[in-house]
Amino acid sequence: MDSRKTKSTTLNTKIYRGVTALALIGFLIMLFSISTAFIVGDFSGEGSVILSLAWGKVSLIDVYIGFLIFSGWIIYRERSVGRSLIWVILMMIFGNMTACFYILIALRQSSGDWTRFWLGQRAKTV
Numbered sequence: 001m002d003s004r005k006t007k008s009t010t011l012n013t014k015i016y017r018g019v020t021a022l023a024l025i026g027f028l029i030m031l032f033s034i035s036t037a038f039i040v041g042d043f044s045g046e047g048s049v050i051l052s053l054a055w056g057k058v059s060l061i062d063v064y065i066g067f068l069i070f071s072g073w074i075i076y077r078e079r080s081v082g083r084s085l086i087w088v089i090l091m092m093i094f095g096n097m098t099a100c101f102y103i104l105i106a107l108r109q110s111s112g113d114w115t116r117f118w119l120g121q122r123a124k125t126v
Contacts (some may be wrong), residue, residue, distance in 0.1 A: 008037050011112040023103040028096030071097050077106070077120035 011019075037043075052055035069090045078084040090098040110117035 006037075009109070011114055011117070013112075014108065016112060020104065020107055023100045023107070027097055027104065030090035030095065030100065034094060034097060064092075067095060067099075070102075073102065073118075074102060077118070077122065079121045 017126065050060065073089050074087045074091070075084045087098070087102060093104075106120065107119050109120070113123070116123040
């Protein structure tokens with residue numbers, strides 16, 4: 001790691017491991033949940049029930065606003081429009097499973113540097 005980095009930009013090992021564990025557990029839970037829903041659920045029938053409920057609508061709006069915010073980070077962090085587009089599409093289809101996977105990749109690419117984690121390739125320009 002670059003000796004010029006300050007403590008504020010370097011990920012603490014415990015924090016790095018904690019975020020990694022949380023993202024990995026989140027990914028696995030979402031993978032299991034989505035797989036189970038596709039196998040035993042009725043997407044169109046259950047989806048129409050969810051959309052008929054006020055809290056169902058609020059929940060979907062909330063989830064998709066979160067997806068859009070997370071997608072904004074992905075778009076900013078990635079330099080490639082094509083790669084950004086793929087990630088955003090995956091985000092809209094698979095939701096937070098994609099977010100957890102993206103966080104795992106960003107952590108690995110960051111090599112323990114917070115600035116690189118948040119900014120990706122753009123960290124080289126700041």
